Amino acid sequence: MGTAYQTIGLGLPAAVGAGRAAPESTTVLTTGDGGLLMCLADLETVVRSVASGVVVVFNDATYAAEVHQYGPLGLADAPMRIPDVDFAGMATALGAHAATVRTLEDLQTLSDWTDAGARGVLLLDCKISADVIAPYMSEILAAAQRARSTSPATR
Secondary structure, three states, rough: OOOOOOOOHHHHHHHHHHHHHHHOOOOOEEHHHHEEEEOOOOHHHHHHHHEEEEEEEEOEEEEEHHHHHHHHHHHOOOOHEOOOOOHHHHHHHHEEEEEEEEEHHHHHHHHHHHHOOOOOOEEEEEEOOOOOHHHHHHHHHHHHHHHHHHHHHHH
């Protein structure tokens, strides 16, 4: 869509713009649960204004970037945790098609939506593990630790 990766909270507004700019295309947004919560009011606008769209929510009940970056530094992670939100239920209440995804079989909803013409918005609330750390996050942490250990201020 053009919005940079990890621009938390900007996904839904960008999806509105992309959907309006290219109404003949299917707009696809991937977002985390924290980012979606930050712009939740815009979900109604997406449902109302995007002709064909898929919203994939990676729902691990955390602000994962913060948990994986600051948790190892010793910061308390309780403020970085999010209750398990039923995004599929909210999207359905707003008029979207939606499904909670826990297994690969649950993705059949996407095939069914596509086979039916891919009209409207489909939200996939993908429940994922908060314990899995993306390789790029481990690389960022290692680089930050190296920088701290070589900094004159830490010697």
